[in-house]
Amino acid sequence: MKPVASPWAWLALLATAVFSIGCTLHPRTAAWRERAASGSILQVVLGEGRRLFANHFFVRADVYFHSGYYPSIFDQAQKPAPTAISGTHERSQDHAQEHERQMAFLGPPRDWIERFGRHFRVTEHTHLAHGEEREMMPWLRLSAELDPQRVETYTVAAYWLRTRLGKVAEARDFLREGLRNNPDSYEILFELGRLYFENDHDVVRARNLWELALRRWSEREGRKQPGEQDLFSLEQIAVRLARLEETEGNLARAIQLLELARRASPAPAALDAQIAELRAKLSETSTPR
Amino acid sequence: MTNVIEIRELRVEYPGRNRSEPPRVAVDGLSLSVRPGEVFGFLGPNGAGKTTTMNVLLGFVNATGGEAFLFGVNVREPIARQRIGYLPELTYYYRFLTAEELLRFYARIFGIPRAETDRRIDALLKLVELESVRRRPIKTYSKGMQQRVGLAQALINNPDLLILDEPTSGLDPLGRMKVREIIQRLKQEGKTVFFSSHELGEVETVCDRVAIISQGRVREEGRVSDLVAKYRCDLERVFLKVIGYEPPSGN
Amino acid sequence: MNRVLAIAGVVIRELYRRKDFYVLFVLTALITLLLGAVNFFNDPKIVRYLKEVCLLLIWISAVVIAVTTTARQIPSEKENRTIFPLLAKPVTRWEVILGKFAGCWLAAGIALLVFYLFFAVISESRGGEGTPAPKAAAATQVAPGPQAHDDHAHEPGCCNHAPASPNPWLVYLQGAWLHWMMLAVVIAMVLFGSLIFAAPSSNATIMFIVIGGILLLGEHLNKVALRQTEPVQTILQILYFAIPHLEWFDLRDFIIYDHPPVAFGPCALATAYAAAYALLLLVAAWLVFRRKGLTT
Numbered sequence: 001m002k003p004v005a006s007p008w009a010w011l012a013l014l015a016t017a018v019f020s021i022g023c024t025l026h027p028r029t030a031a032w033r034e035r036a037a038s039g040s041i042l043q044v045v046l047g048e049g050r051r052l053f054a055n056h057f058f059v060r061a062d063v064y065f066h067s068g069y070y071p072s073i074f075d076q077a078q079k080p081a082p083t084a085i086s087g088t089h090e091r092s093q094d095h096a097q098e099h100e101r102q103m104a105f106l107g108p109p110r111d112w113i114e115r116f117g118r119h120f121r122v123t124e125h126t127h128l129a130h131g132e133e134r135e136m137m138p139w140l141r142l143s144a145e146l147d148p149q150r151v152e153t154y155t156v157a158a159y160w161l162r163t164r165l166g167k168v169a170e171a172r173d174f175l176r177e178g179l180r181n182n183p184d185s186y187e188i189l190f191e192l193g194r195l196y197f198e199n200d201h202d203v204v205r206a207r208n209l210w211e212l213a214l215r216r217w218s219e220r221e222g223r224k225q226p227g228e229q230d231l232f233s234l235e236q237i238a239v240r241l242a243r244l245e246e247t248e249g250n251l252a253r254a255i256q257l258l259e260l261a262r263r264a265s266p267a268p269a270a271l272d273a274q275i276a277e278l279r280a281k282l283s284e285t286s287t288p289r
Numbered sequence: 290m291t292n293v294i295e296i297r298e299l300r301v302e303y304p305g306r307n308r309s310e311p312p313r314v315a316v317d318g319l320s321l322s323v324r325p326g327e328v329f330g331f332l333g334p335n336g337a338g339k340t341t342t343m344n345v346l347l348g349f350v351n352a353t354g355g356e357a358f359l360f361g362v363n364v365r366e367p368i369a370r371q372r373i374g375y376l377p378e379l380t381y382y383y384r385f386l387t388a389e390e391l392l393r394f395y396a397r398i399f400g401i402p403r404a405e406t407d408r409r410i411d412a413l414l415k416l417v418e419l420e421s422v423r424r425r426p427i428k429t430y431s432k433g434m435q436q437r438v439g440l441a442q443a444l445i446n447n448p449d450l451l452i453l454d455e456p457t458s459g460l461d462p463l464g465r466m467k468v469r470e471i472i473q474r475l476k477q478e479g480k481t482v483f484f485s486s487h488e489l490g491e492v493e494t495v496c497d498r499v500a501i502i503s504q505g506r507v508r509e510e511g512r513v514s515d516l517v518a519k520y521r522c523d524l525e526r527v528f529l530k531v532i533g534y535e536p537p538s539g540n
Numbered sequence: 541m542n543r544v545l546a547i548a549g550v551v552i553r554e555l556y557r558r559k560d561f562y563v564l565f566v567l568t569a570l571i572t573l574l575l576g577a578v579n580f581f582n583d584p585k586i587v588r589y590l591k592e593v594c595l596l597l598i599w600i601s602a603v604v605i606a607v608t609t610t611a612r613q614i615p616s617e618k619e620n621r622t623i624f625p626l627l628a629k630p631v632t633r634w635e636v637i638l639g640k641f642a643g644c645w646l647a648a649g650i651a652l653l654v655f656y657l658f659f660a661v662i663s664e665s666r667g668g669e670g671t672p673a674p675k676a677a678a679a680t681q682v683a684p685g686p687q688a689h690d691d692h693a694h695e696p697g698c699c700n701h702a703p704a705s706p707n708p709w710l711v712y713l714q715g716a717w718l719h720w721m722m723l724a725v726v727i728a729m730v731l732f733g734s735l736i737f738a739a740p741s742s743n744a745t746i747m748f749i750v751i752g753g754i755l756l757l758g759e760h761l762n763k764v765a766l767r768q769t770e771p772v773q774t775i776l777q778i779l780y781f782a783i784p785h786l787e788w789f790d791l792r793d794f795i796i797y798d799h800p801p802v803a804f805g806p807c808a809l810a811t812a813y814a815a816a817y818a819l820l821l822l823v824a825a826w827l828v829f830r831r832k833g834l835t836t
């Protein structure tokens with residue numbers, strides 16, 4: 001009898017092995033080797049494709065966040081960006097509704113096959129909670145390994161780590177790693193500042209980081225056309241820093257920052273009120289003397 | 290009494306490899322009958338159509354024309370094969386099984402009860418002298434050993450008719466003698482044996498009747514002694530004459 | 541029936557005397573265990589990625605085992621001529637087809653059992669107490685932490701948290717069962733293919749493509765069809781309704797994300813669907829095989 005099966009078995013195995021070894025070895029080698037070394041083996045092997053994979057794994061984390069309830073490329077003409085897990089920063093009710101709308105991709109079944117098939121797929125829109133968010137982490141780690149220049153991966157992972165999983169130290173290490181790979185990222189600086197401020201209550205460090213973030217922002221974004229600037233981040237950084245300065249009593253700096261935020265904000269009215277309030281406070285404290 | 294094998298005007302054509310090639314006629318109007326209790330030798334040169342005829346008897350190949358019956362049942366019916374044992378030429382049995390497992394498998398196909406199966410397997414393996422290797426996978430057997438496994442499987446259902454396609458090929462002289470002995474013993478038990486062979490010496494010793502075919506037709510048929518008397522020479526010469534071989538005149 | 545089981549027995553023996561199955565199992569186990577040893581942010585409770593990779597490997601292995609085993613059955617019987625002594629016995633060709641099917645299917649079932657047991661052990665040993673059911677009861681609202689103001693926006697009411705499965709073993713069992721039912725269709729399909737395509741390797745290749753295609757695209761063909769122009773659209777629609785929808789039998793998402801099991805009714809219906817398709821393909825195989833001349 002000829003071993004007909006073997007070539008096929010081996011081929012299939014090879015395919016899985018490549019994938020799995022990719023999954024397996026990479027995070028490990030990452031620990032072994034010095035980060036300073038120029039590019040890992042996997043990066044060299046995969047070349048530009050690694051960005052694609054990194055994105056795939058990032059989306060995978062979002063799929064996990066939704067416990068498998070996720071549109072395929074066939075479900076929608078345009079796939080939603082994996083906004084849910086990136087929704088780490090302030091998000092309004094509008095965003096929640098927008099997200100709900102985007103995720104209502106199933107619609108009524110078109111035929112009996114589709115109707116019956118719904119029994120065997122996840123059809124409920126849910127989000128991970130109660131520490132189950134940890135399940136997203138391997139994919140984010142992998143995504144960061146494949147594309148260390150993808151800043152979002154670090155900020156998102158760090159957010160979940162410190163706020164839901166109680167892993168502040170791990171979040172800090174991961175953000176530091178991100179910062180090493182992206183020294184001029186104001187996003188990571190901002191997130192790291194939040195970690196110091198919210199989790200460590202280390203006002204000095206938070207302030208330094210946020211000030212640095214602002215500087216990085218103007219270095220990187222300041223040169224761009226007004227329409228292309230990342231104003232959302234600018235507003236966030238400025239508002240946070242303003243709050244910090246306010247509680248620390250540096251009202252003048254706070255006002256300055258809020259004015260900066262106001263210029264970046266799509267809805268400056270709310271900030272106007274705050275600025276006015278701070279101005280009043282400032283004059284209150286300064287006039288008696 | 291019905292004939293054990295009855296073949297009437299059998300014709301078998303193999304389709305050509307492609308459209309333009311005409312079909313190849315392997316058996317061409319062959320008629321034959323084998324009576325109960327006979328040992329029947331089926332002779333013919335290579336490519337004469339012996340295996341093809343047997344394949345029709347066993348239902349592997351569909352006849353283009355004519356009919357064939359086993360125990361009076363048309364060979365198209367699977368039930369016709371309940372009482373026969375068959376030894377194919379050149380077969381590699383399930384090589385991952387042991388001889389014992391192989392025989393047990395075939396016994397199950399025949400629906401032989403377990404105790405009876407054990408008894409028969411012991412007896413058959415003793416008969417073909419494979420007792421010592423009964424628990425070894427068949428892939429470790431030599432060619433002659435495999436042939437003997439084949440003989441054992443042909444006998445597992447204690448058949449009334451044995452169809453053997455070149456049973457002695459690949460066997461050593463001792464093995465051939467054993468096969469001859471087995472055939473003779475079966476004859477004594479009243480079984481019918483229909484076998485093809487190129488060993489005319491052994492055919493002469495064991496067969497009651499023979500048929501010599503060539504190019505899909507029966508050229509000569511009869512009792513061995515009658516044929517020898519008719520042509521006044523031994524069976525080998527008879528065979529050569531019948532198939533039209535003229536010895537060089539110098540001889 | 542006894543004859544069918546006898547033939548099936550030989551197939552099962554063959555599979556477990558070859559190395560394929562063990563190689564695939566050891567590889568799956570090895571890869572899973574290796575992956576399990578990876579440390580992600582010092583959280584030993586992380587388990588779903590492991591479940592996903594393990595299940596993926598199980599699915600690939602099972603399809604590889606089923607397809608390669610089945611594809612070589614009848615061709616190797618012919619090549620080694622074992623079909624001749626077999627058919628010289630009083631078996632019908634339908635019994636041979638059925639026996640080969642039963643053998644491959646049962647062998648695949650045993651393989652699945654081993655694979656899923658391994659999977660269950662791995663996933664329970666890992667995340668066992670990480671996702672207890674009672675927690676889900678208190679899922680109405682997350683206690684606002686110090687950073688409540690920027691807590692995730694989807695928390696308030698708009699959607700639920702994934703309910704933890706009350707009994708993961710039930711889902712595992714269901715997943716393995718439907719997986720096995722799917723393999724029945726796959727095996728019947730390959731058996732049919734092995735009577736049509738001469739070489740087992742070409743049969744296996746075609747079947748891998750067909751099965752992979754159905755699993756990945758089968759459920760989307762109707763949506764794809766809508767975006768096509770006329771002749772293509774109708775062809776895709778016909779294809780959509782004609783193919784066996786193997787993707788239904790894939791409960792991996794339910795297992796990975798601890799969803800509650802599928803209701804009994806749809807499960808039974810899907811089982812019947814698989815049985816009907818398998819039977820259809822087996823009858824088709826028999827029709828091809830029935831009058832086929834077997835030449836030496």
Ligand SMILES: Nc1ncnc2c1ncn2[C@@H]1O[C@H](COP(=O)(O)OP(=O)(O)OP(=O)(O)O)[C@@H](O)[C@H]1O
Binds near residue numbers: 315334337340341836
């Ligand atoms: N599968 C086939 N396709 C086409 N032709 C075939 C096939 N099998 C046999 N033949 C032809 O049919 C004829 C009879 O072949 P068969 O095998 O019956 O001969 P045989 O008498 O058994 O010969 P041998 O003594 O060599 O075994 C030969 O001419 C052979 O070429």
Ligand SMILES: [Mg+2]
Binds near residue numbers: 339340341378454
């Ligand atoms: Mg022959």
